[in-house]
Amino acid sequence: MTAPLLHCENLHVRFRTQDGEVLAVNGVDFEVRRGDCVGIVGESGSGKSQTAMALLGLLADNGVSSGSVRFRRKEILNAPAEQLNRIRGSRVAMIFQDPMSALTPFMRIGRQLCEVLQEHTAMSRREITARVMEVLEIVQIPEPKRRFEMYPHQLSGGQRQRVMIAQALLCKPDLLIADEPTTALDLTIQAQILDFFKSLKKRTTIVIITHDLGVVAGLCNRVVVMYAGRIVEQGPIEEIFMGPQHPYTRALLAAVPRPDWDPDKPLPMIGGQPPLATRLPKGCSFAPRCAHAVDRCRQETPELRGRQHLKACHLDLPQ
């Protein structure tokens, strides 16, 4: 078997804050193979975004990461900036949730896009412009010639997100990490962008980070579910959706109102609140909210176990 494109092992992310140390990511292991589309799912504070930021060395100043991240067999976690800058934006590209704050407001779209290629390639000016126009066509932006001359504020949210995707695709990256790429968008625009992501899968390996299980369902082939800084379950999408093992995954799937749910019945819900990262409970972090928790869950932290379909739970729940 070939080595995975991205291999993340025992990743920890800590932040020093006034309220003490926050353990945002607490020992995360996963791998991404070429051609995969992996969905990392979790609620706010689950550590999904910080995992992505740590992979690329983009943590805030008070953040420290440890563990191992290998991209194409090379260790990149806490690598020197020069080494990271060679792969960031060219081999690995990232798309952020809010396209307005990720684009430079006083630079024309064309210049922002050309800059990427000037930085990472030895292409001539003419080749660069041609490639930028080509990518703008790929992301199906209307009137690419006109957009080329525009500033970010002149575009709508959906168009800005397309520009972000274009920027990410310019250097034909091996891996595209998208952090909540459709969350800030309207429903019909989200549908357009998700549809586009489906076609993108043929071009590149994708890691998509989202709180929305519906986004994952139509897109990914593997799913990683995170809770309170840990992976609680991961596996092929069919198994996660058709046979979820972890009580949190089950609750999360049940909590989304389905089109055939009887609206007069109360929705199945997870009681309580997620734990604070400064005060994680002993044992399984989900135990205080788990309907099935036993004493062992409150004492021992379960490890992520399994071959294809992994779960971090002491219990073997019936289907």
Added chain:
Amino acid sequence: MSRTLLRVENLKVYFPTRTEGGIRRRYVPLKAVDDVSFTVAEGETVGIVGESGCGKSTLARAILQLIKATRGRIVWQGEDLTRLDRKAMNEKRRDLGVVFQDPLSSLNPRMTIGNIIAEPLRRFRSELSREDINAAVLATMQDVGLNREFLNRYPHEFSGGQCQRVSIARAMILRPKLVICDEPVSALDVSTRTQTINLLKGLQRKHGISIIFISHDLSVVRIVCTRIIVMYLGHFVEIADRDTLFGSPSHPYSQALLSAIPVPDLHSQDDGKRVILEGELPSPIEPPSGCVFRTRCPIATNYCIKREPVLAPRENGARVACHHV
């Protein structure tokens, strides 16, 4: 049929905006809400859905008289709210609760949870003693599932879901007849969202209040509301009962909205029936002529450019603004 509580008639809310271009600059109206009419009956839950910029929040604010209506009437229990002076309107507010989208910014950060929830009582029920107010606050906190120990704590100590419970408690404590919820769960995570939805439904049933529930999330609206209004660019394009709208949406925009819901189900995704709209919402400053939806409509014809469709009843009971369905 229960009594009509609120009747909105031909409501228009226009904002003056300036066009670009130096000396020729002129004022043009931004038609945020353009000639809409609907009613809310006692105990009814009406959903208003649409994407950002469709005017749904403006409509809510106009009903509450937080924004002045440009034209039209807002008849509340037989009285036109648009004609009331400020003092008379403020008296009406005791029957009109409101819950906003962002739970943290709609709570005063310098007031304790207890004071936030008690404030409507102090304002409208000044005859109550301190003990009575305290008892009512605690009862309401219990109603919305807030621990009584939170009484003297501040909003920043709580998560979004908890803050939204405080907002709901504040809106409910006067036992209003109508509560307007503007995207009350959009800022919440999945698990707290379901808690909040179940809470709102429970309170609605328990106290028999009417709710206007504004949301862009159709899967939530389906759970909460019995009648649903679909808005697009300041216009109502469809009004239908829940089962009618979700069972057989008539307007092409309703159909597109429904099929755009990302369902966490592997089988509902690739049945080829998804309608993906092209293009984006046009500017409400220069809305398309005729039917406002025609620029993105898969079945638009020349006729749609010329004539504006009006909401008209269909066989299934829905009212639809479309020339072709």
